[in-house]
Amino acid sequence: MYEEIEKIIDCLKEGLEEDPSSIVFGKLNDGIGEMNETNTLKLGVYYNLLRLTNGARCGDIDLWSYSELEKNQFVLLNIQDDKESWLSIGQILYEPLIMNRFNGNVFKYIVDEDSMECFGEFNFFLKNSVLGSGYCNIIPNSENDDWFMFLKKKGIISV
Template structure:
């Protein structure tokens, strides 16, 4: 995990800790120094480093499971090509499954109510997903909210956004 991500996570933890409404906005759990992850080719290195920094989190409507919940949540990946050998179900965005590919480390989303053998949307590497979607302007592409949403306000302060919505 790069230093910029660590700084963002620590700053967000501090901001959430001082906000009485933080449970409604987001949560960042303490890290797990030794998350039990099978990673045969190193593709999950960024994700493992994230778990060491924060073992589970909710970034607005993006929910990432703690390690202790991973094993019981793998039922979604059984329908994907390669099943649990290729995919790890790591969380959800508005209840749509968020998975990571164990061979390339990229994060994907698919719609749980539609049978598919490959996820529909790719967000790039795990670090890229965090920077651009969880902590960046592309959050607005994933979640139908406005600039007054609690999580959006928090990450706008983090990055000093000046974005105006098109509506």
């Protein structure tokens, strides 16, 4: 699945570069280089995304760059355990997006309710909910969303 995600991201990067106005709804940065083993273990499967794009804006979903990660861990204060299982990786409509570092499952942390909504394993979430048709299941009114329309235009998802 990782190779498929890499191809999709490369295709989307090209499309975003062709249209300067796309910065409003989408941005896929250059990936980061190699890191030491301690950092890669701390990041879990999220490191694979950082190698492809060091942070991303995908419509109403933001994925933190490596430099943004540390300052955005504050959202975990009430849920972090002694194993430091959780990593804040971004946001969906300003609700924290967190990942369990050990099993790779991704959740939207609904702060006001102190509850979580699971989106599945990270690569599945990325391919289906961020870069695929599942985006419309987590973003309200996505049929008019610029990112969703961009995914259709690039042939990533069918109409």
